Amino acid sequence: MSSTHGEYYVPQPSHWPLVGSLGLFLVTGGLALALPGNASDPMGNLGIMYTGFAVIILMLFGWFGTVIRESEGGLYNDQVDRSFRMGMSWFIFSEVMFFAAFFGALYYIRTFSEPWLGGAGNNLQTHAWLYPEYTSTWPANGPGNVGGNFRTMEAWGIPAINTLILLSSGVTVTWAHWGLKKANRNQLILGLLGTVVLGFTFVGLQAYEYIEAYHIYNLKLTSGAYGSTFFMLTGFHGLHVTIGAIMLTVVLLRSMKGHFTEEHHFAFEAAAWYWHFVDVVWLGLFIFVYWLV
């Protein structure tokens, strides 16, 4: 290993982590206090939660601000850079596993529980005793017809357009990266700008689609198993797209300020990896949630 060991940058004590913990505590504790004892009540007072979000945003500015200053100050050698890369890749792996839990739930419900309720496998008695009238199909909201009848989104409408948008944003971000590597600032900035615009367009279309689902298709989060899996999967994905787009926006602003060098641009790469990850999750969604219904 050709590491430059003695130079490894060990930062000074910092108060930002503690601020971050406090922020998380306020967000979660505040939301928990506001959530009532049962599903029918409205949400209570969310003041504590919003305070928590403010604290977290403060922390993000403070912490990342420090990191950016250190980075631009040349304190990070290649080895530190490698630590960051490893950190980011394993973080993305953890995100993959988070989505895996929900894909797993979707798989289980489609392959096992839904058919079982309809009497498949060794569940003849389940069907005969509890749901004699029920025939299992997919998409489904269970024998209780939870949430009432609904229709599903057509895969080849907005979802297909969104697929195109995300795929091309993957191209633009790679193009921006090439620009960065050959010191072509314009290409970098243009590529990033394109990616960010595509990203937010995706989010906008997704929001439009949700509104349609709720108002026209009667497809809601509360529409039984289909509604649950559909909105939780696409919802968490949408959240990740939003986060990714914000990350790319920050990278864009930094690029415009002249940050990053041809060799050293971990922040750019981290955001780009994250973006690709979000992209791949979408392909899974498109196939298993929209297409193969």
Added chain:
Amino acid sequence: MSETMTHDAHHEEHPGGIKRWLFTTNHKDIGTLYLWFSFIMFFVAGFMALVIRAELFQPGIQIVDPNFFNMMTTLHGLIMVFGAIMPAFVGLANWQIPMMIGAPDMALPRMNNWSFWILPFAATLLVAPMFMGGNFMAGQGPAFGWTFYEPLSGQYGHLAFFVFAVHLLGFSSIMGSINIIATILNMRAPGMTLMKMPLFVWTWLITAFLLIAVMPVLAGAVTMMLTDKYFGTTFFIAAGGGDPVLFQHVFWFFGHPEVYIMVLPAFGVISQIIPTFARKPLFGYASMVYATASIAFLSFIVWAHHMFTVGMPVAGELYFMYATVMIAVPTGVKVFNWATTMWRGSMTFETPMLWAIGSVFMFTFGGFTGLMLGVAPADFQYHDSYFVVAHFHYTLITGAWYGIIGGVMYWLPKWTGNMYSEKLGKTHFWLTAIAMNLTFFPMHFTGLAGMPRRTADYPLQFTQFNQLSSVGAYIFGFSQLILLYLIIKCIKGGKKATNEVWEGAEGLEWTLPSPAPYHSFNTAPEVK
């Protein structure tokens, strides 16, 4: 505070007092925080166990109402697992990994601080409901078992607190693990190839991988619980097409690897200790590494052995039975390797060695009962009985916890610069070992005879064995005060420790002075 100082200047100055601990980015400080946090949590959860054992001393309800009892069981399990065992191992990792691989610190020091300082907040969220609603004895805390099966947990009024506590714990574990992996893969001294790493480092590398793979799944599980209860989804509700058993699948996909997360680092510690005191290299280093990796791999594909009675299709039950018993093979390899390391060595029996040998004996025993549980038809009898409670206390206490205490004794002189008192150490070991068996051995019998777990009261025929267990538990509990005293005494002073501390010790950490300097290795040592 200028955080952009050059790296050479900042060695001398770091804030004192409470700020040192709140803002620290130093792996040793953070390790210390983790270890003390874990020790406190061990006492808290242990105290809850003592409440359990007091109630179970006699049939009938004497001390706490059943709901409160269930809350004790639940919080005892949760706090032991997430508050005591896991943080203790992260504490050991923080202290030791940089020293063992020749690094100045952890790879991502600020994040390291964050991983720790989330924990107290998470613990607060977990226990806060206990104090809500005024009446403490009414038991408003979680009372649905540490496995929080739906739909019972869905009936719990303060579910959101529980869910968010688990989210934060997961967040902390994931960040801690990322840090450990980055440290191990990126910060090794030149010449230290992967296959030269000490086994403690290896086992932690694999454990960290397990953690990153399964903690997010747990987060997913509790998120679904949350939306089921508050936002009208139906993941676990049959009427909407879901299934309560789905919860168990998701939970145990996390839960089973979790038990190996709690034992693999202990295997690592044992693999450090035994060669030292046998004055003989570890037998089968390579096969140890492969066995650890195989255990980790197998741990992903056996989860439903906790669910043999839920009504899975037979093919599923058969598959999970076969996969489960397979784990005996790599675990056996480890046991045989340890035994062979001792064979024809030149052994001495200082306290760390006692813990290590005790662990090999008793853990193997717990492993055997695990194998019995893995045999699906027989598990129909054992499941949810005290036999299972006996099994997992043998694996967790004599596997995981013995490993932790062994490790603490082994490295304490390196951390404090002082030798601990051997006399106290040995007394503590023997008292604990005897009390442990007195507490948990009878549970095999009550379980086989048909006593269900998580019950506040029991039929009369189980009385005698429960009394033995309770007596044992109190001896066990109060013996731990010796440990507390021993550690404080060792921090305060004692015979000065040499650099090497133990005659047969090998590894980079023993080349550093005792106590180890604040930044472990400023210039990387060369490993041949």
Added chain:
Amino acid sequence: MSLKHNNIMTKGLVLLGLWLGGIGSSQAEYKLNFQEPVTAVAREIYDLHMLVIWICLGIAAVVFTMMIYSIINHRKSKGAVASDFHESAKVEVAWTIIPFIILIAVAIPATSTLIDIEDTSDSDLTVKVTGMQWKWKYDYGDGVSYISSLNAEHNRARQRNSGIDVTQIKNYLLEVDNELVIPVNKKVRFLVTSDDVIHSFWMPAFGVKKDAIPGYVNETWTRVEKTGIYRGQCAELCGKDHAFMPIVIRVVSDADYKIWFVRKKAEAEIAAAEASADKVWSKAELMAKGEDIYKGKGGCFGCHGIKGEGIATFPKLVGSAVTTGPAAEHMKTVVKGRPGTAMAAYANQLNDLELAAVITYERNAWGNNASIVQPADIKASR
């Protein structure tokens, strides 16, 4: 080893000796193994269990002997010099393969037992078993269906500060008001499900354990070889009173079973007729019946307290808005339950008369003073 330390060891050994001695001398009282199996499946399980135990003890003997031998002989104080071998492909392969073969030897009988356990076909009789917080419902079809909960005397005794010495109660916690009755030597199939949370139907002597999953029906079966009374308990944590939902099965001869069934059916018909008749009941009658149900079959007191005072997180009924307000909301709460909470729907557990009685009771006991409810009102509200 110092003298002091030896001393502690001796003490420990003495303690251990006392404990083992204690077990040895009163073998009869202590149960060291499974309950005596009374079905072929339970016997097969028992044999498997013993097989694995012996295998483990065998392996333990080898490994522990080796370790103890080296602990005794290869210690530095005895002048042992460490050798430095640390690898041997041969042994390492051997101790990977041999355990593997042993495991296959265990897996073969285990597979056949498991397949046997899960084969519920060709049964002579089917009983539907429904777990609920915290009682069981047994459903034979043909109108015979009843609830089985912990015997009332045991229930009083098990309350904290009840002042009753539970050790004087025979079969403490293992006695119910209505036993499950099945014929001997017949293949009985159980369809197991739940109304609220997960429970587990466990009869140790039969080798039967099956989880009761709400919304799904699981199957299991038994063929008991000996008449008698068998006792077990719910085996899955199901909330506050998980420890107090025993299962008692009386196994009788085929002839006795038929007699029992005919009688049970007649009783059920009378009760159903009484409940559905549009008779108007007096307040006193309803109150008396209601109290029985509140403290017995309905199990309401388990959550709402014997005096309606509420327990832990469960609401009190004394002076509550529902029990003193309009009857409609009260009926809705009890008949339909409160989804998402522990308050279950009692529509299928209690008949119209029983519901009317218990609601009337709640509305007029403990100082509450509100309207009475008749079976006809319940019928209308269903």
